[in-house]
Amino acid sequence: MVAPSRTDRVRLRPLLWLAAVVVALAIFPPVRFRPIESPNPGHAATAESPQRFALSFWEQTLTRREPSAVELADLWSALGQDSSVATQKYGQRASVGARPVFLVRGEATVTSIDERGVWISLDRKVEGNTVLLNGPIFGNQVRDATGLINIADFDSFEFNAISAELNRLVETNVQPELRRLAVVGAHLELFGAAEVDDASGERLILKIVPIRVSSP
Amino acid sequence: LHILAATFLLALAGCGDRNDEQQPGVTRDKRVAVVVSTLNNPWFVVLAETARDEAQKRGYKATIFDSQNDSAKEAEHFENILASGYSAILFNPTDAKGSVANAMRARSEQVPVFTMDRELDSSEATVSQVLSDNYSGAVSLGQFFVDQVGQSGSYVELLGLVSDNNTWNRSRGFHSVVDRFPGLKMVAQQSAEFDRSKALEVMESILQAQPEIKAVFCGNDAMALGAYQALLSAGRADTIKVFGFDGSDDAVKSVADGGLTATAMQYPKVMARTVAEYADRYLRGERKFPQKVPVAVDLVTRHNVSKLSDHGRAESN
Numbered sequence: 001m002v003a004p005s006r007t008d009r010v011r012l013r014p015l016l017w018l019a020a021v022v023v024a025l026a027i028f029p030p031v032r033f034r035p036i037e038s039p040n041p042g043h044a045a046t047a048e049s050p051q052r053f054a055l056s057f058w059e060q061t062l063t064r065r066e067p068s069a070v071e072l073a074d075l076w077s078a079l080g081q082d083s084s085v086a087t088q089k090y091g092q093r094a095s096v097g098a099r100p101v102f103l104v105r106g107e108a109t110v111t112s113i114d115e116r117g118v119w120i121s122l123d124r125k126v127e128g129n130t131v132l133l134n135g136p137i138f139g140n141q142v143r144d145a146t147g148l149i150n151i152a153d154f155d156s157f158e159f160n161a162i163s164a165e166l167n168r169l170v171e172t173n174v175q176p177e178l179r180r181l182a183v184v185g186a187h188l189e190l191f192g193a194a195e196v197d198d199a200s201g202e203r204l205i206l207k208i209v210p211i212r213v214s215s216p
Numbered sequence: 217l218h219i220l221a222a223t224f225l226l227a228l229a230g231c232g233d234r235n236d237e238q239q240p241g242v243t244r245d246k247r248v249a250v251v252v253s254t255l256n257n258p259w260f261v262v263l264a265e266t267a268r269d270e271a272q273k274r275g276y277k278a279t280i281f282d283s284q285n286d287s288a289k290e291a292e293h294f295e296n297i298l299a300s301g302y303s304a305i306l307f308n309p310t311d312a313k314g315s316v317a318n319a320m321r322a323r324s325e326q327v328p329v330f331t332m333d334r335e336l337d338s339s340e341a342t343v344s345q346v347l348s349d350n351y352s353g354a355v356s357l358g359q360f361f362v363d364q365v366g367q368s369g370s371y372v373e374l375l376g377l378v379s380d381n382n383t384w385n386r387s388r389g390f391h392s393v394v395d396r397f398p399g400l401k402m403v404a405q406q407s408a409e410f411d412r413s414k415a416l417e418v419m420e421s422i423l424q425a426q427p428e429i430k431a432v433f434c435g436n437d438a439m440a441l442g443a444y445q446a447l448l449s450a451g452r453a454d455t456i457k458v459f460g461f462d463g464s465d466d467a468v469k470s471v472a473d474g475g476l477t478a479t480a481m482q483y484p485k486v487m488a489r490t491v492a493e494y495a496d497r498y499l500r501g502e503r504k505f506p507q508k509v510p511v512a513v514d515l516v517t518r519h520n521v522s523k524l525s526d527h528g529r530a531e532s533n
Contacts, residue, residue, distance in 0.1 A: 095349040095510035096486065136396045139355045152507035156335055156385055160351040164392055 050158045054165035057149065058173075062166075062211055066191055067146050072106030072206075076126035079196065079204065094144040094151070103145040104208060105191045107216060110184050117207070118182040120190075128204035132190065132213070134178050137167040141209045145193035170209055178213045189216040248276040248495055249302040251293050253310045253334065255282040257410065257438050259464045260308065262527050263333060263484040267306045270492035276303075285377070285409075287314045294318040298325050304495040305329045306488070312337045312381040328498050330491040333484065335381040343498060344505040346490045350382050353461065353480040353513025354389025360478050360515055361394060361433060361459055368399030369430035372422055374443060376410040376435035383407075386435050386461055394433075403429060408439045415442030423450050431457040431477075437467035440476055463516055463527060472521045481514045484527050 048056075061067065070078075070090040078086035087093070091100030108120035108130065117131040143149055143163040151159050181188060192208040248271040252264040264280045271278035281297070283290035287310050297305060298321065305322055307329050309315035319329045319341035331345040365371065373390070376383035394400050404422050408415035415434065422429075423446060432447075434440035440460025447453040453475070460467045463481030470476040494505055516524055 095352070095512045096490075097483065097514075098349065098352070098510075098512035136393075138359060138393050140352055151510060152339070155337060156347070156351070156381055157388075160385060160388060163351075 050154070050161035051165045053158075054162045054169065057162075058166060058169050061146070061148065062142075066105075066212070067103060067148065069103040069105040069191060072104050072108065072130065072194075073122050073124040073126065075102055075104055075194070076122070076124075076128060076130075076206070080127050083196070092144055092147040094140060099195055101141050101145045102194045103192075104194045104206075105189075107187065107189050110182055110186045110188060112184060113182055118178060120188065128206060130206045130208065132178060132182075132188075132192070132208050132210050134175050134182065134210075137170050137209055139163065139167075141193040141195050142166040142170060142211065167209075170211065174210045174213060178210050181213060181215055187216060189214050246276050247300075247302045248278045248304050248306060248492070249281060249293075249297045250278055250306045251281045251283060251290065251297070252308045253283050253290075254285045255280070256284070257412075257436075257464075258466070259437065259462050259482075259484060259527070263308060263488050266485045266488035267332065267492050270489045271306070271495065274492065274496040276496070283310050285310055287311050290315060291318055294321060298322060298327060302327065303499055306491045306495060307331045307336075307342070309334050309336055311377075311379045314379065316341050328495065330494050330498075332487045332491045333382070333482070337381070339507055342507075344491070344494050344507060344509060346487045346494075346509045346511065348382070348482040348487070348513050349510040350385035350461075350482075350513065351389035351392075353482070353515070354386040355393055356513075356515040357433075357459055357461065357478060357480050358390040358393030360517060361390070361431065362397055362400070364457055364477055365400070365431045367397045370401045370403045370426065370428050371431040371433065372419075372426065372429055373402055373405045374415055374418060374432065374434040374439045375405060375407040376439070378407050380410075383410075383435050390433055408434075408442065410436045410438055412438040412442035412445075415439035416446050419443040419446035420450070423447070423452065429456055431459065433459045435461055437462040437464040437476075437479055440479065441466055441470065444470065444475055463514075463524065465527070468516060468521060468524060471516055471518055474518065478515060478517045481516050481524055481528070483511055483513075486511050486528065 075086065075090055078089060087100040091102050093100050106122065108122050110118055111121045112119045115135070117133045117135065119129065119131050122130065140163045143166050149162065154162070190208070190210055191212040192210045194206050194208045197205040197207050250264050250267045252260050254260050255264065268278040268280050281293040283293060290310050305327060307319065309331060312335055316336050316338045319336055319338065322329050323341055328343045329341060331342050333348060335345055335347050336342055373387065375387060403426050406418050408418045415438065419432070419442065432443045434443055437460040440458050444453060444458045447456050447458065457477040460476055460479035463479055467476055467479045471479060490509060
């Protein structure tokens with residue numbers, strides 16, 4: 001192997017500099033391109049993840065202690081008299097102008113089952129329809145119904161992630177039991193988070209996300 | 217690099233115009249600053265002007281500062297506001313993280329800051345944050361999206377500013393529903409920075425690459441109207457459904473006219489009036505305020521559009 005002459009080295013010098021610059025730019029790029037990524041929740045207020053918080057709330061508060069809830073028939077009766085008074089007395093609103101949500105309990109008989117859920121009839125006659133949701137659960141009914149989870153304790157990403165996790169727990173822990181028990185004519189005992197749906201403009205519908213369903 | 221960038225931004229901030237001149241005869245405890253991310257979007261004009269008007273109604277001299285979606289401009293405004301002796305700041309930030317320093321600086325000078333519409337990633341920098349419940353609004357919109365588009369097909373998402381929490385709360389709320397339907401495929405997701413012109417450009421290029429899409433979900437109405445304009449130009453507005461977010465007048469009219477399929481009504485006037493009221497109460501000595509106040513967002517479709525007007529429910533304006 002022949003060593004390069006001085007003339008060759010002089011010729012190679014610009015190329016060596018160019019290579020050095022290319023290597024330096026590869027290691028320390030002046031501009032970095034990153035894919036669009038949403039920020040991760042959990043960067044602010046709480047020490048534990050929203051998922052762990054939700055699981056703890058589910059196990060320790062919602063399903064073990066079952067916080068104070070209004071009897072379904074009493075809620076229907078109050079809604080029939082004055083919905084704003086009913087909301088004041090029994091409901092929770094997580095945001096200004098939001099629909100109220102109610103923590104409810106009661107016993108009822110399954111009257112029909114369709115793609116919207118399991119329709120139930122209370123022993124006392126009421127003016128509206130009541131349905132237990134047995135499909136995908138969206139939104140914040142479970143998170144907000146107790147009024148015990150305060151938005152100020154979380155950043156918005158965490159607060160919303162808590163809802164998503166509580167909804168997942170309903171779908172995995174409660175709805176399979178609801179589907180097993182839901183036979184027309186069956187008598188159910190239930191505890192859940194309810195919201196009034198008045199979108200149809202006709203009769204009110206009370207939509208309940210089940211937190212516990214059992215056969216009395 | 218960060219130090220150089222910060223130095224450059226500080227230099228830029230120092231070179232900017234001073235657009236709030238001292239008003240002779242106005243006392244320190246009678247001035248309220250309204251700092252808004254942009255006045256290039258009519259929705260934010262409503263937010264800023266309502267905050268200003270409510271502050272004036274309560275006896276304050278109020279001035280609007282337009283940050284033009286530029287955090288350096290925003291920092292410059294804060295510098296001027298604090299130097300000029302304003303008593304409170306009603307703040308619509310440009311950046312959830314980047315704007316925290318501005319609010320903290322105001323706090324260190326005992327000037328209370330109240331955010332409206334956009335969240336700051338700090339529980340210490342503000343007295344109170346009055347924010348739309350974007351996630352819930354996007355959940356409702358997502359459910360309506362599935363109802364209208366069906367449970368299969370390709371769609372596109374146009375994101376807002378990626379540094380803004382509203383962008384991601386809307387996106388996550390929407391996806392919390394739509395992602396449950398495996399037949400719905402998102403074939404493109406791009407940021408158009410809440411800007412109508414950018415959305416038009418982005419949508420034009422997406423349309424060339426994606427011939428089969430059925431719908432577009434946009435993180436605000438300005439982008440939805442830009443995307444809809446692109447679809448009109450391409451002759452595809454009849455076959456592709458467009459969904460927005462905000463409830464701006466143009467978008468609500470478009471929903472009524474059969475253009476946009478739906479939007480989500482935020483209530484800028486409610487948020488603006490609330491922060492102006494809080495600032496007034498603070499300056500009168502009250503100190504106990506909720507750290508965060510979410511404001512509900514309502515789905516707007518052709519079925520209920522007649523009940524909504526002028527950035528709110530028809531009866532509440």
